[in-house]
Amino acid sequence: MKKLLIILIFLSPLLVQAQGFQVNLQGQKQQSMGGTGTGTALDEASIFFNPGAVSHLEKNGVSVGISPTIANSTFESSESQSQARTNSPVSTPFTGYAVFGQEESKFKFGLGVYTPFGSTIKWEDEWKGRFLLTKLQLFSVFIQPTVSYKISDKIGIGAGFVYGIGKIDLRRDIPASDGTSDGSAKLTGNASGIGFNAGIYLKPIEKLSIGITYRSQVNMKVNNGNAEFTVPSTLSSTFPNGAFSSSLPLPQVISIGVGVTPIEKLLITADVNFIGWSAYKELSFDYENNTSKLEDTKSARNYKNTFAFRLGGQYSIKENFRVRAGIAYQLTPVRDGYVTPEVPDANKISYTAGIGYKFADKLTVDASFTFEDFAKRTDTNKEANFSATYKTYIAIPGISLTYNF
Amino acid sequence: MKKIFFRTLYIAVAISIAVACKPKLETPSADKGSLDLTTYVAVGNSITSGYADNALYNAGQKVSFAKLLSEQFQLAGGGAFNVPYVGVNSVGIGSTRGARLGLTYVTDCKGVTSLSPKPIAASGDATIFVPIYAADGPFHNIGVPGAKAIHVVVPGYGNPANGAGNYNPFFYRMASAPITASMLSDAVALNPTFFTLFIGNNDVLLYALSGGAQDVITPSAGSPGVGFDASVDATLAGLTAGGAKGIIGTVPDITSLPYFTTVPYNGLVLDATQAAGLTAAYSSFGITFHEGANAFMIQDAAAPGGIRQITSSEHVLLSVPQDSLKCKGWGSTKPITTQYVLTTAEITSINNATTAYNVKLRSAATVFDLAFVDVNAFLKSAITGLTFDGINVSTTFVSGGAFSLDGVHLTPLGNALLANQFIQSINAKYGSTLPELDVTKYHGVVFP
Numbered sequence: 001m002k003k004l005l006i007i008l009i010f011l012s013p014l015l016v017q018a019q020g021f022q023v024n025l026q027g028q029k030q031q032s033m034g035g036t037g038t039g040t041a042l043d044e045a046s047i048f049f050n051p052g053a054v055s056h057l058e059k060n061g062v063s064v065g066i067s068p069t070i071a072n073s074t075f076e077s078s079e080s081q082s083q084a085r086t087n088s089p090v091s092t093p094f095t096g097y098a099v100f101g102q103e104e105s106k107f108k109f110g111l112g113v114y115t116p117f118g119s120t121i122k123w124e125d126e127w128k129g130r131f132l133l134t135k136l137q138l139f140s141v142f143i144q145p146t147v148s149y150k151i152s153d154k155i156g157i158g159a160g161f162v163y164g165i166g167k168i169d170l171r172r173d174i175p176a177s178d179g180t181s182d183g184s185a186k187l188t189g190n191a192s193g194i195g196f197n198a199g200i201y202l203k204p205i206e207k208l209s210i211g212i213t214y215r216s217q218v219n220m221k222v223n224n225g226n227a228e229f230t231v232p233s234t235l236s237s238t239f240p241n242g243a244f245s246s247s248l249p250l251p252q253v254i255s256i257g258v259g260v261t262p263i264e265k266l267l268i269t270a271d272v273n274f275i276g277w278s279a280y281k282e283l284s285f286d287y288e289n290n291t292s293k294l295e296d297t298k299s300a301r302n303y304k305n306t307f308a309f310r311l312g313g314q315y316s317i318k319e320n321f322r323v324r325a326g327i328a329y330q331l332t333p334v335r336d337g338y339v340t341p342e343v344p345d346a347n348k349i350s351y352t353a354g355i356g357y358k359f360a361d362k363l364t365v366d367a368s369f370t371f372e373d374f375a376k377r378t379d380t381n382k383e384a385n386f387s388a389t390y391k392t393y394i395a396i397p398g399i400s401l402t403y404n405f
Numbered sequence: 406m407k408k409i410f411f412r413t414l415y416i417a418v419a420i421s422i423a424v425a426c427k428p429k430l431e432t433p434s435a436d437k438g439s440l441d442l443t444t445y446v447a448v449g450n451s452i453t454s455g456y457a458d459n460a461l462y463n464a465g466q467k468v469s470f471a472k473l474l475s476e477q478f479q480l481a482g483g484g485a486f487n488v489p490y491v492g493v494n495s496v497g498i499g500s501t502r503g504a505r506l507g508l509t510y511v512t513d514c515k516g517v518t519s520l521s522p523k524p525i526a527a528s529g530d531a532t533i534f535v536p537i538y539a540a541d542g543p544f545h546n547i548g549v550p551g552a553k554a555i556h557v558v559v560p561g562y563g564n565p566a567n568g569a570g571n572y573n574p575f576f577y578r579m580a581s582a583p584i585t586a587s588m589l590s591d592a593v594a595l596n597p598t599f600f601t602l603f604i605g606n607n608d609v610l611l612y613a614l615s616g617g618a619q620d621v622i623t624p625s626a627g628s629p630g631v632g633f634d635a636s637v638d639a640t641l642a643g644l645t646a647g648g649a650k651g652i653i654g655t656v657p658d659i660t661s662l663p664y665f666t667t668v669p670y671n672g673l674v675l676d677a678t679q680a681a682g683l684t685a686a687y688s689s690f691g692i693t694f695h696e697g698a699n700a701f702m703i704q705d706a707a708a709p710g711g712i713r714q715i716t717s718s719e720h721v722l723l724s725v726p727q728d729s730l731k732c733k734g735w736g737s738t739k740p741i742t743t744q745y746v747l748t749t750a751e752i753t754s755i756n757n758a759t760t761a762y763n764v765k766l767r768s769a770a771t772v773f774d775l776a777f778v779d780v781n782a783f784l785k786s787a788i789t790g791l792t793f794d795g796i797n798v799s800t801t802f803v804s805g806g807a808f809s810l811d812g813v814h815l816t817p818l819g820n821a822l823l824a825n826q827f828i829q830s831i832n833a834k835y836g837s838t839l840p841e842l843d844v845t846k847y848h849g850v851v852f853p
Contacts, residue, residue, distance in 0.1 A: 131795030
């Protein structure tokens with residue numbers, strides 16, 4: 001048995017999802033199963049994955065989880081035959097869910113607190129792309145109160161209001177030298193935005209469940225950011241510190257998913273996500289104090305809409321012990337000519353695995369592991385005339401505790 | 406079962422750490438292709454020497470495009486590249502004997518303080534003009550400030566006995582034998598396996614820098630030492646005699662350098678009263694002025710009365726005394742004298758010569774089977790601005806980043822960009838894979 005498990009962990013493709021700057025780490029069970037979860041009512045994380053499925057959860061529960069994300073990118077310039085790496089700190093997307101409902105009631109109420117995007121990318125000092133980016137920290141938390149209604153044993157619907165808060169910290173060097181070092185810019189700010197998340201859950205027959213969800217776009221707006229410039233003193237009036245505003249769209253996502261139970265102990269899941277990344281047309285910074293050298297910037301991003309395909313499975317070895325695995329393929333929204341060191345994105349395959357153990361009647365521990373392998377991508381960013389080859393791995397172990405009552 | 410759970414968890418964590426390993430990319434390797442880079446010799450003028458900010462000084466020499474090239478060559482088997490360095494602490498010295506320029510706050514005649522180029526010392530460091538070959542030679546960087554194409558083949562180009570103005574003190578200090586050596590003979594004596602020849606700028610530039618008032622444009626025809634074509638042929642014959650391969654760069658269109666483009670032709674800004682006054686003063690010439698920006702008045706012997714307004718295609722040089730423009734009526738009541746102006750006729754002469762030189766250099770590259778880099782085309786592409794790795798570069802004075810404070814020579818960044826143009830052409834011609842320079846490591850004009 002031990003051996004089998006170890007082999008499972010090594011060989012089973014599980015999945016993870018991080019796409020563009022979005023991370024998809026909203027539930028350990030779902031993460032373990034390739035990021036599927038639209039068509040199942042597995043646990044409290046349905047608040048995120050399908051609010052319609054929340055009404056079909058058997059018990060009330062509270063769940064907390066964390067997914068430390070270890071991302072490493074390597075950059076190479078074929079022109080100068082040099083390389084650079086990221087030394088990004090581990091970021092820690094987390095989740096917290098609570099679901100309550102009277103036993104006889106068809107309503108269930110839920111509250112989700114989760115991290116839809118949150119990552120830090122920090123490139124090594126003096127790297128070739130430092131005038132584009134030295135560090136970008138994005139962090140956000142979405143708070144989603146949710147109502148779900150069980151129309152019947154075969155249909156559930158639900159919706160949640162999303163209030164997002166976040167912060168941004170972007171740093172880059174400025175090519176203005178005092179003879180020993182270059183200048184730098186530091187843009188920090190708090191952001192907020194609103195949206196919603198709605199879904200329908202169908203269970204036409206015992207062995208099949210289906211889900212359809214729509215998560216709206218959330219425009220995270222930075223209204224009173226702080227721009228700080230470190231430049232040679234004679235240029236300080238040219239680069240005045242001051243406020244800036246900006247915004248970052250988190251795209252709408254339409255998902256369809258299914259869960260199939262061919263035999264009692266086995267659950268097979270599949271999801272397709274349509275992600276409306278085309279909303280991310282440009283990254284603009286509107287500075288309060290403009291000068292000849294500090295003009296408002298509009299950098300084209302021109303993302304395209306994209307898809308993710310996910311497949312997962314769960315097998316109950318014992319009543320209280322389950323193993324999970326999955327795989328996902330995510331297409332990049334970043335077109336050729338627009339790859340940036342902020343998000344050295346590419347098509348990627350995610351392999352995921354996980355286990356769940358019920359310690360007692362009420363307490364469950366789920367753990368997942370995700371490994372994302374980004375395709376090697378070579379591109380010349382048009383705006384900066386910056387040629388680069390990138391390769392990225394992301395490893396994400398995660399764990400959650402769930403208390404049901 | 407609990408045990409299995411925890412063991413599995415433990416293994417998962419171990420795997421996480423293991424796969425957190427950095428992704429690897431294979432680095433392409435520097436290959437010299439069909440080149441022998443053992444002995445690289447750079448023959449040229451001030452640009453090759455690393456002259457910048459109106460002076461030859463140590464920090465500039467360290468980032469000459471030739472020195473930068475040698476460092477890339479060394480990644481593919483290149484040998485030592487010896488440079489006739491000026492002392493690290495020297496203020497440097499220029500062709501006009503001044504110290505190097507630095508940006509500093511200068512208060513003009515109107516009491517307005519602004520950041521301007523100014524020599525960092527009262528005079529240049531003439532102590533560098535002593536022979537150093539015996540102690541430090543031989544030198545692989547035979548870039549001599551002020552050298553024209555016709556000078557390369559002249560024996561005794563560094564001979565002080567020829568008298569001031571008739572010998573080149575920069576060559577005097579580095580020549581193997583100042584009385585007899587030519588730049589070419591010193592280059593050939595090193596038995597080069599590879600060379601760069603980037604020369605010809607001064608054959609038009611020295612004329613242009615003086616507004617056409619001094620010096621003469623080198624003619625294409627004439628024997629070696631007199632005419633451009635024969636001098637280039639003799640130089641290349643000498644350099645390739647031992648089988649060396651090399652690269653030739655074209656002469657840039659010098660009139661697009663900041664030295665010629667910074668002062669606007671219509672910098673004469675007048676109010677209504679001033680305009681009326683000037684119109685009255687020049688009424689006999691039929692020249693009128695209006696409120697706002699007007700073209701400067703210049704001297705031109707060919708014009709009626711010897712004066713006229715400058716046209717938009719002509720240039721006021723960076724050397725024009727700014728205080729005279731601002732406070733002493735230069736360009737308005739006192740027409741700007743000819744040594745500060747390039748007129749259409751002068752520009753035409755310069756353009757014609759430059760075109761002819763570049764036709765010759767291009768054909769010489771073919772005849773001698775050498776790599777060829779069109780520096781002129783690159784400079785022209787930079788006029789409207791280029792971007793490299795997020796750095797915006799243009800031919801604009803100071804803020805453009807490529808040209809140093811003298812408006813003619815390059816900043817470290819400009820040198821790195823130029824070196825990359827050479828590397829691209831070398832790689833294309835010789836099948837080598839020499840790495841380009843990471844231009845982000847080189848700065849533009851330094852701001853205090």
